[in-house]
Amino acid sequence: MMALLKKSSIWIAFLIALLGLPLLFDSILAISILNQMAIAIVFALSYNMLLGQGGMLSFGHAVYFGLGGFLSVHALMLIEYETMVFSILWIPLIGGLFGLLAGIFIGSFSTRKAGTVFAMISLGIGELIAASSLIFSSFFGGEAGISGDRTFGPTFFGFDFAQNIEIYYVAAVWAFIATLFMWLFTQTPAGRMANAVRDNPERAEFIGYSSRKVRFISFCASGMFAGIAGGLFALNYEFITEENLNAATSGRVLLMAYIGGLGYFIGPIIGAVVLTLMNSLLSNYSELWMLYLGIMFLLTVMFLPRGFAGFIMMHQLAWVRGNMKMLIKPYIITGIPALLFALCAIALIEMSHTEDEVFHYLGFALNPASPVTWIVILAIAGGAFYAVKRSFNQLNDAWETANAIPKEEES
Amino acid sequence: MLEVFIFATLNGLVTGFLLFMLASGLTLIFSMMGVLNFAHASFYMLGAYFAYSLSLYFGFWTGLIFAPLIVGTLGALVERYGLRKVHASGHVAELVFTFGLAFLIEESIQFFWGRDTKNYQTPDLLDFPLFTLFGQEFSAYRGFMMAISIGIFIALYYVLTKSRVGIIIQAAITHPQTVSNLGHNVPLIFMGVFGVGTALAGLAGVIAGPVLTTFPGMATVLGSIVFVIVIIGGLGSLAGAFIASLLIGLLQSYAIASDVGMPDLLSLLGISFDRGHPLNDLWTMNLPQIAPVLPYLLLVLVLIFRPTGLLGKREE
Numbered sequence: 106m107m108a109l110l111k112k113s114s115i116w117i118a119f120l121i122a123l124l125g126l127p128l129l130f131d132s133i134l135a136i137s138i139l140n141q142m143a144i145a146i147v148f149a150l151s152y153n154m155l156l157g158q159g160g161m162l163s164f165g166h167a168v169y170f171g172l173g174g175f176l177s178v179h180a181l182m183l184i185e186y187e188t189m190v191f192s193i194l195w196i197p198l199i200g201g202l203f204g205l206l207a208g209i210f211i212g213s214f215s216t217r218k219a220g221t222v223f224a225m226i227s228l229g230i231g232e233l234i235a236a237s238s239l240i241f242s243s244f245f246g247g248e249a250g251i252s253g254d255r256t257f258g259p260t261f262f263g264f265d266f267a268q269n270i271e272i273y274y275v276a277a278v279w280a281f282i283a284t285l286f287m288w289l290f291t292q293t294p295a296g297r298m299a300n301a302v303r304d305n306p307e308r309a310e311f312i313g314y315s316s317r318k319v320r321f322i323s324f325c326a327s328g329m330f331a332g333i334a335g336g337l338f339a340l341n342y343e344f345i346t347e348e349n350l351n352a353a354t355s356g357r358v359l360l361m362a363y364i365g366g367l368g369y370f371i372g373p374i375i376g377a378v379v380l381t382l383m384n385s386l387l388s389n390y391s392e393l394w395m396l397y398l399g400i401m402f403l404l405t406v407m408f409l410p411r412g413f414a415g416f417i418m419m420h421q422l423a424w425v426r427g428n429m430k431m432l433i434k435p436y437i438i439t440g441i442p443a444l445l446f447a448l449c450a451i452a453l454i455e456m457s458h459t460e461d462e463v464f465h466y467l468g469f470a471l472n473p474a475s476p477v478t479w480i481v482i483l484a485i486a487g488g489a490f491y492a493v494k495r496s497f498n499q500l501n502d503a504w505e506t507a508n509a510i511p512k513e514e515e516s
Numbered sequence: 517m518l519e520v521f522i523f524a525t526l527n528g529l530v531t532g533f534l535l536f537m538l539a540s541g542l543t544l545i546f547s548m549m550g551v552l553n554f555a556h557a558s559f560y561m562l563g564a565y566f567a568y569s570l571s572l573y574f575g576f577w578t579g580l581i582f583a584p585l586i587v588g589t590l591g592a593l594v595e596r597y598g599l600r601k602v603h604a605s606g607h608v609a610e611l612v613f614t615f616g617l618a619f620l621i622e623e624s625i626q627f628f629w630g631r632d633t634k635n636y637q638t639p640d641l642l643d644f645p646l647f648t649l650f651g652q653e654f655s656a657y658r659g660f661m662m663a664i665s666i667g668i669f670i671a672l673y674y675v676l677t678k679s680r681v682g683i684i685i686q687a688a689i690t691h692p693q694t695v696s697n698l699g700h701n702v703p704l705i706f707m708g709v710f711g712v713g714t715a716l717a718g719l720a721g722v723i724a725g726p727v728l729t730t731f732p733g734m735a736t737v738l739g740s741i742v743f744v745i746v747i748i749g750g751l752g753s754l755a756g757a758f759i760a761s762l763l764i765g766l767l768q769s770y771a772i773a774s775d776v777g778m779p780d781l782l783s784l785l786g787i788s789f790d791r792g793h794p795l796n797d798l799w800t801m802n803l804p805q806i807a808p809v810l811p812y813l814l815l816v817l818v819l820i821f822r823p824t825g826l827l828g829k830r831e832e
Contacts (some may be wrong), residue, residue, distance in 0.1 A: 162608050164615075214820050221552060222823050224611065225747050229815040232740050236809045240801060352740070356619065363612055396627055399620035406613045407598065410605040458627060 116285060123277040127270055136269045138385045143276040144337045145381050147283045149361040149373035151330035154287060156359075157367035158296065159323035160303030161216070162224045165231025166331060166358055171350020172207050172234075173200030173332025175245060177339035181253030193258040193266060197279045197336030204332015205325055212324035217317055219306065228352075235351040250346025253339070269341075276337050283333050288370060290326055299323045360398070364405050366412025375413050393458060397451070428507035435496070435503040442492035449486035453479075519650035524773035525766065530658050532765025533665030537720035538742045539749070539757040540672060541713030547689045547752035548706055549599070551607055554614040557739030558621035559714040563587045563721025564730045565629055568636040576639035584718040591714025595707045618735065626732050634730040661723050668716065669758070676754070685709060689752075744815045750828020759826060764811050771810055777802025 126139055148170055155161045177200040183189045215226040238245040245251070256267050264271050290296045298319045301309045306316040339345055348354065357380070365376020380398075387394040409416050423429055452466050456473040464471045471478050542556045566586050567579030594617065602613045638657045645653035676682035688695045688705045696702045721734075728734060745764055749756030778801045818825060 156608070160608075162611060218823060220607070221611075221751070222819060225552075225743065226816060226819045228740065228743065229812045229819065233809060233812040233816060236812065237806075240805060240809070352736070356615070359612065359615065360619075393623075393627060396620070396623040399616060399623045402616040403598075403613065403620055406605075406609060406616055407601055410602075410609050454627075 119284070120281050123281055124274070127273055131270075133269070134385070136273055138381060140269060140273050140276055140341045141385065142378055142381045143273070143280040144334050144341065145361060145377035146374050147280050147337065148331060148334035148358055149365065149377040150284060150287050150370075151327045151334060152358045152362045153367060153370075153373040154290070154299075154323055154327040154330065156362060157369075157372070158291060158303065159299045159320060159327070161219055161227075161320060161324065163227040163355070164224055164352065164359070165227040165229075165234075165355050166327075167350045167352070167354035168211075168231050168234050169204040169207055169328040169331035170335040170338070170354065170358075171238075171345070171347075173204040173335030174339045174345040174349055175251065175335075176200060176203040176332075177336040178251050178253045178343075178345050179244075181255055181257075181339065181343070182251075185254050185257045187257075190259065192261055193255050193340060194261060194275060196255075196340055197333045200336025200339065201329045201333035204335065205329035207332070208325040208328025212321050212328070216320040216324050219302075219316075219320060231350075231352055231355055235347060238347045238350060245347060248347060250344055250348075252344035255340055255343055266340075272341055276341065279333065279337055283330055284374075287326075287330060291370060295319065295322050360402055364402060364412055366414030366416075366418075368411065369414035369418060372412050372414035379413070391455065393454065396454070423504075423507040426507070431503055431507045435500040439493055439496045439500045442489040442496070446486055446489035446493060449482050449489065452482050453486070456482075520773050522649060523654070524769045526654060526658070527773075528766035528769030529762065530662050530665075530765070531769060532762035533662055533669070534720055534724055535738075535742060535745055535765055536758055536761035537665055537668055538717050538738065539745045539761050540669075540754060541716040542742055543746050543749070543752055543754060543757045545710055545713045546746065548709055549603075549610070551599075551610040551614070552743065552746070552751075553713075554611065554739070555594075555617040555621060556614075556714070556717055557735040557742055558618045559587050559591055559717040560721040560724070560738065561625060561732075561735040562590065562621060563718030564636065564725030564734065565625055565634070565721075566718070567722040567725060568634050568730055569629075571636065576637075576641075580719075580722050583722045584715045587718025587721075588711040588715025591717075592707050592711030594714075595710035599710075600703070618739070622732055622735060629732075631732055634725075636725045636730040638726040657727065661727070664719070664723055668719070672716075672754075741811055744811045747815060748818050748825055750825030753825065753827040756825055756827030764814075767810055767814070768807050771803045771807035774803045777805070 123143070127136060130136075130139070151169075152163070152166050155163050155166065177196045180189075180196055180199045181193065184191065184193065211230055215223060215230065239247060255272070256265050258266075266272055266275070298309065298314055299322070302314070302316040302319045309316050309319065335345075335349070338349065361376040361380045362373045363376070364379065365374065366372025383394060383398060387397070391397070405412060411418070420429065420432070423432060448467070452471065455466065456464055456471060456478070459473055462472070462474070464473050471482075538556060538560055542553060545551075545553050545556070563583050567576075567583035570579035570582055598617070599610060599613060602609050638655075644656050647654055674682075676686065684695065684700055685705060688700070688702050692702050695705075725734075728737075741764065745760040746757055748763070749758070749760035
């Protein structure tokens with residue numbers, strides 16, 4: 106009993122966090138961000154199932170998200186016209202089932218190969234479905250998309266789901282269930298074999314598994330969870346358009362999963378939270394946030410190939426050895442000039458874009474027209490860059506000592 | 517009917533040759549590094565924007581020469597300081613890197629040039645009809661586009677098969693270790709080919725910009741089509757890319773020019789549906805409407821039935 110409780114403590118904490126967050130942040134904006142987060146977490150995790158755990162790079166994952174979403178909106182319409190009456194709580198399940206069906210159909214031919222061939226088939230299917238969604242306008246609603254109304258179904262203990270906060274609790278519970286099942290999937294033989302096929306398909310074949318079948322199972326499961334995310338999207342926004350199944354959405358989920366960290370179960374969750382926050386908060390301050398996102402993404406790919414989660418997990422060894430405190434000082438010494446450099450770079454980018462006379466930035470009133478401002482900021486940026494370069498070697502040395510094998514273990 | 521056919525063929529050839537300029541660089545880069553460069557069409561877009569800015573001050577012809585050079589230099593720098601670093605983390609990381617690069621280039625273009633469509637014009641020198649057929653004009657600029665693309669095709673073919681540099685490149689693709697042992701700087705060759713490939717994409721952008729409009733989405737419009745071509749032709753095969761470029765160019769051009777559709781097919785079969793039929797969209801579909809979908813349909817079919825493409829040898 107205690108062992109089970111200990112094992113599931115992280116899940117209980119996750120559930121409490123999901124359900125408790127709206128009590129801490131209860132503004133309308135916060136609730137809408139939390140809703141987006143719950144959807145993004147499920148979607149990014151389903152993508153990680155494909156790429157992180159199954160080694161299949163997909164450029165068309167939004168297809169399953171979008172198809173699930175479209176069918177969910179159609180289901181909302183059915184409830185509205187009383188063709189069928191059921192609680193809207195089950196809508197994400199419908200999205201998930203349709204995502205699964207689409208996964209079974211498309212996966213039956215696309216999972217034959219992994220690697221570039223799979224990536225290109227997924228790209229082709231993605232473009233194909235996005236383009237045909239504009240042709241078949243009775244199902245997809247053309248460019249305007251389709252919309253429904255979530256308040257018509259039977260009430261659930263008196264809730265009619267008119268408020269966003271009510272939908273948040275629905276989304277949170279579904280996100281929790283989906284996350285739990287996706288984690289459980291990684292523990293099943295199918296999930297383990299997916300890892301094996303990702304790392305070495307030939308060996309997996311030799312011990313008697315069809316790597317194609319293993320890929321197919323992961324692919325279908327991933328399609329189903331993406332469909333659930335699509336159903337949650339439909340419930341939250343009550344409309345869906347072609348934009349939700351095209352390449353841009355597919356690209357966004359790739360960004361989320363990659364920045365968060367592929368291969369770690371928690372990675373896509375981190376990525377989904379960070380990107381949703383950036384999307385909602387940063388876009389208020391700067392219209393250039395997509396540019397920053399692009400820069401951040403490239404830097405992640407170049408310097409943190411395992412994402413944020415990978416960066417955190419890198420410290421496991423130092424933590425186990427109790428050497429974390431050796432790293433704190435070098436981190437601060439390198440971190441402060443690095444932060445300063447980033448802030449200066451942002452100031453320069455914003456100043457060259459702004460059309461205002463005075464540009465307010467971190468409490469400073471900068472004058473973009475005067476060359477003095479530019480020279481001063483460039484000088485600070487240059488100094489900061491030099492400081493980072495100088496202190497980086499120290500950081501490297503500290504890293505080596507913190508992770509070095511202690512003397513007595515060596516013998 | 518004949519005039520429609522002739523003009524559709526001409527336009528298809530212009531598009532096809534233009535696509536080949538992009539596809540040739542992409543397929544060369546693939547055979548070298550084993551990675552599909554997602555940002556290839558972004559370099560095409562950069563070419564158009566650089567040429568537009570240069571043409572404002574120095575005229576079209578300066579842009580034609582210098583924009584591809586700038587783009588090629590940028591491409592070489594990306595290979596040297598970006599892609600080479602990511603190479604250690606494997607193919608997926610490389611693919612994702614070029615994907616991010618495409619994203620960043622599109623955002624940067626919106627940052628420097630804005631979101632609106634640029635008024636990038638054809639030069640006055642070429643602003644006359646080349647010939648008139650059945651009362652329809654074929655502009656000299658389209659002829660010029662075709663001439664440039666054919667010229668590039670011949671030059672590329674000659675350099676790769678006949679010249680010493682081309683032979684070293686071909687050897688470096690298949691046997692990089694041996695070429696390196698013979699004293700050639702293989703990383704430099706790779707950087708050079710990446711630079712030339714992106715410069716070709718830039719050149720395609722320069723000449724396509726005035727016709728296909730210069731706007732921040734132009735890379736997305738063409739980017740996935742070029743992918744389709746490279747895969748249909750067979751990854752790493754230049755001849756395959758050439759055939760597939762013309763095939764896709766002509767296919768799209770004919771589909772847009774034709775006016776047949778499902779209603780014609782149904783009346784031929786003697787079937788009719790009323791407007792209230794649930795699949796009404798399917799029964800009223802016509803060919804120009806589905807023209808944008810055709811390349812992707814072809815791609816999926818090719819990948820299912822012949823995963824190596826038309827002339828590809830590479831089996832994973």
